[in-house]
Amino acid sequence: MAVRSDRYKEIIQELSPNNVTLIAVSKTKPVEDIQSLLALDHLDFGENYVQELIDKQQQIIDNIHWHFIGHLQSNKVKQIIPFVHLIHSIDSLKLLQEVNKQAQKINRIVDCLLQVHIAQEETKFGLNETELNEIINASSSLKHVRIKGLMGMATFTDNTEQVRSEYKYLKQLYDKLKALPQCHSFDTLSMGMSGDYKIAVEEGSTMVRIGSLIFGERNYMVS
Ligand SMILES: *Cc1c(COP(=O)(O)O)cnc(C)c1O
Numbered sequence: 001m002a003v004r005s006d007r008y009k010e011i012i013q014e015l016s017p018n019n020v021t022l023i024a025v026s027k028t029k030p031v032e033d034i035q036s037l038l039a040l041d042h043l044d045f046g047e048n049y050v051q052e053l054i055d056k057q058q059q060i061i062d063n064i065h066w067h068f069i070g071h072l073q074s075n076k077v078k079q080i081i082p083f084v085h086l087i088h089s090i091d092s093l094k095l096l097q098e099v100n101k102q103a104q105k106i107n108r109i110v111d112c113l114l115q116v117h118i119a120q121e122e123t124k125f126g127l128n129e130t131e132l133n134e135i136i137n138a139s140s141s142l143k144h145v146r147i148k149g150l151m152g153m154a155t156f157t158d159n160t161e162q163v164r165s166e167y168k169y170l171k172q173l174y175d176k177l178k179a180l181p182q183c184h185s186f187d188t189l190s191m192g193m194s195g196d197y198k199i200a201v202e203e204g205s206t207m208v209r210i211g212s213l214i215f216g217e218r219n220y221m222v223s
Helices: 005-018 031-038 048-060 074-080 093-105 129-139 162-180 197-202
Strands: 022-024 044-047 067-068 086-090 110-116 143-151 188-191 206-208
Touching: 005 022, 005 031, 005 197, 022 048, 044 048, 048 067, 048 074, 067 162, 074 093, 086 093, 093 110, 093 143, 110 129, 110 188, 129 143, 129 162, 143 162, 143 206, 162 188, 162 197
Parallel strands: 022 044, 022 206, 044 067, 067 086, 086 110, 110 143, 143 188, 188 206
Antiparallel strands: none
8 A cells, every 4th residue: 555645744734833743653564665755755763563673674774763662572672772763662660771781782872752551441551650750760870771751642532532631641741750850851742643643732742653644554464
């Protein structure tokens, strides 16, 4: 399926007055789709699976900013550390420590977001407020990671007021933390996907992660 470049351009137009960065979520989509967007000078791409990300990264030489947005297992961290631009999905101190350790080995400082659990679904990963504070306090001794902000996924529902209140909560949390000295690097609030990015932007998102609106529906059966 071809990339919907008209849709892409509309979204870019829509986001630019608010200074919101678009991450094109290319998971399960072929390298050709990424190249179609690269041809439009788009550089930020999001992937969920380590092996898929590595396969794609090896096939495309361009200077892409690869965002890791899926659940990350500690034993796979090492593989993405040399090139990853931003990890959106830090959901435990153990994971952050592993990122720090692997980054230290190659003398990199890796930018990370802390994933906050804001949805009602049990299945979505993320930290609660207590865990968030613990990890932020512990992070000051980790010199090879830089915490740039928060990421969250709202409940998958048609109830827009529910989604809005979850994003509102995340924005409040972000503002509260940003005021702390430990959070001086905060400049990124990653919230909003194809179905709810307009609400997320209204509620103060600085980065949206959009897949299906740009690349078409994903078919997990063939990927
Ligand atoms: C797949 C995914 C997206 C994009 O989803 P769409 O609904 O296709 O825009 C965004 N964020 C995360 C964490 C994802 O896993």
